[in-house]
Amino acid sequence: xxxxTLRKTSRIGIIxxxxxxxxxxxxxxxxxxxxxxxxIVYGLVPVFVYSIAMVYLASAKPGHDRVIFPWLLATYPFxxxxxxxxxxxxxxxxxxxxxxxxxxxxxxxxxxxxxxxxSLRISLGLLGLSMLQTGVILIASIVTYGSxxxxxxxxxxxxxxxxxxxxxxxxxxxxxxxxxxxPEKLSTxxxxxxxxxxxxxYTVGYYRYAIMLYAVSFFAYPISIRLxxxxxWERSIKAKKDTPGKPGNLYFIYSHYFVWLFTILTPIxxxxxxxxxxxxxxxxxxxxxxxxxxxxxxxxxxxxxxVVINVKTKRRYTILPPLFLTLAVILWPFSxxxxxxxxxxxxxxxxDIILGYVPEKLYTLFQVK
Numbered sequence: 304x305x306x307x308t309l310r311k312t313s314r315i316g317i318i319x320x321x322x323x324x325x326x327x328x329x330x331x332x333x334x335x336x337x338x339x340x341x342x343i344v345y346g347l348v349p350v351f352v353y354s355i356a357m358v359y360l361a362s363a364k365p366g367h368d369r370v371i372f373p374w375l376l377a378t379y380p381f382x383x384x385x386x387x388x389x390x391x392x393x394x395x396x397x398x399x400x401x402x403x404x405x406x407x408x409x410x411x412x413x414x415x416x417x418x419x420x421x422s423l424r425i426s427l428g429l430l431g432l433s434m435l436q437t438g439v440i441l442i443a444s445i446v447t448y449g450s451x452x453x454x455x456x457x458x459x460x461x462x463x464x465x466x467x468x469x470x471x472x473x474x475x476x477x478x479x480x481x482x483x484x485x486p487e488k489l490s491t492x493x494x495x496x497x498x499x500x501x502x503x504x505y506t507v508g509y510y511r512y513a514i515m516l517y518a519v520s521f522f523a524y525p526i527s528i529r530l531x532x533x534x535x536w537e538r539s540i541k542a543k544k545d546t547p548g549k550p551g552n553l554y555f556i557y558s559h560y561f562v563w564l565f566t567i568l569t570p571i572x573x574x575x576x577x578x579x580x581x582x583x584x585x586x587x588x589x590x591x592x593x594x595x596x597x598x599x600x601x602x603x604x605x606x607x608x609x610v611v612i613n614v615k616t617k618r619r620y621t622i623l624p625p626l627f628l629t630l631a632v633i634l635w636p637f638s639x640x641x642x643x644x645x646x647x648x649x650x651x652x653x654x655d656i657i658l659g660y661v662p663e664k665l666y667t668l669f670q671v672k
Contacts, residue, residue, distance in 0.1 A: 304372040306361035312376065314612050316354030316383060323347045323386055324650075331643060338390070343592060344458045345397060346386030351600075352469050353382045353408065356430050358611055359473065360411065363427065366418030371411040378408045394454060395445055402441030405465070409434035422476040422486050429472030429495065436502040437465040443506045452510065455584045460505060462591045463517040468498060470599045471524055477603075478528040481555065482536050490526035497523060511577055518573035521566050521595075530566075533559055545672075547618070551606065554620040554656075554671045558602045561625045565595040565632075586636050593646060594632040601625055601649070605656045617659030620671040624653040 327342035357375045365371055381404045388400050412431030416424055444457045471494060475486045501516035525531065537556045543549060572590045575581045601624050609616040627649035635642040655661040 304368070304376070306358075306364070306372075309361040309372060309375060310358050310611060311613075312379065313354040313358050316350045316357075316379070317608060317612055319383060319386070320347055320351040320354065323350065328643075328647070340455070340458065340588075341389045342386060344461055345389035345401060348462070348466050349382050349385045349401065349405070352433075352466055353379070354611070355473075355603075355607060356412070356469065358607075360415050360427065360430070363415060363419060363423055365415035365427070367414050371414050374411040374414075378404070378411075382408065398441045398445045398457075402438040404438070405434040405441070406438035409438065422479060425486060425491060426472050426476035429475060429498075430469060432495070432498060433465050433468035433472055436468065436498065437461060439502055440464050440505050447506060447508050448510070455588065456510065459584060459588055459591070460510070460514065460517075462588065462596065463514065464498075464502065466596045467517070467520075467591070470596065471498075471520070471527075473603070474524075474528050474599070478530065478559075481552075482529075482532070482539075484529055484532075486527050487529055490523045494520055494523040494527050514573060515577060518570040521570045525563065525566050530559060530563065533563070550620040550671050551618060554605070554622070555602060557622055557671065558598065558625045561598050561629055562595075562602070564629065565590070565598055568632075569595050583636070589635045589642075590632055593628060593635065593642075597628050598625055601628060601653055604653060609657055614657065616657045617655075619656050619659050619661070619666055621652060621656065621666065621669040622671055623669050624649045624656070627652065 323342050323346045327339045327347065330336075330339045330342075357379065360375065361372065385401055385404065389397050391397070409431045412427050412434065416428040416431060419427060440460050441457075444452060444460070475491060475494075479486050497516055497520045501513045501520070504516060505513035533556060537553075540549065540552045540556060569590055572581065572587050576584060576587045581587065605616060605618075605620070608614075627645045631642045631645035631649065634645065652661070655666070659666075
């Protein structure tokens, strides 16, 4: 089996992700917030993350590909069905199904980890860990906690364990390599250890400590990917002559300034929620989903999605998508409607980077070049 086969297959997940996003956002104005939340956490997240991770692992050309590639393909239908399982109504069935699926899905990534070296090895190991720890957390949510945790509390843990850790996994390789560097070793070890300790704490019943430990991982993350060098990277890119890749690199840099913001804001919001200063857990959830997770999707989508779905990108880079997304997070506690509009606007401009449908005058006004 060729990597291209997995890439073509993953298009199903990308199309499904866009459909889930449209449906979940479409439900919100009519007051169906619970369906929206379920579709995002247990629909969009597993389908999108696994679709990208599957292509990522295939592109890494791991050893044992005769085992790994069929394993990825066999697991994919179970991932694609997860959104429908989330809507069946039984939260217990969803936890067991989703948990078991992710534990099974983690194995080929650990096999890939055994065959690679350097930052790619770390990246694949963290991807496997993101799935394994989330599977354990989902099952522990029923076995350990019973009905003592509310669905939003479980959802917060799932977001921290799966998409956030998957972001760590991709970035620990992609960000330093983009600038011909390697991840910082000690902070990467600390990051991995904190994630494992958080999962253990959750499994044995220490929910608050587990969430706090996941929050601590945000402090190790920017150091591990050497994000403190962002100004140096920006200067080196601007010093180069105009090339086709320069706008994309600058978009990558500028968007990571917003990553710095959410890397600081997310653990602060987590602490304030656990300490009681923030009463609404959905404030924390939206900082995670719209902010930290959304920002990373916006960074990588213009580069990865066209490759997956085989569409030639227009490369119309603009700073508006991450800016609108940031404003949506800030305004959400005060006006859900205005935040909703800003998310919609950010998505429109994100798709324009790839498809190029915004009028030229409006595009060039905010062009990254």
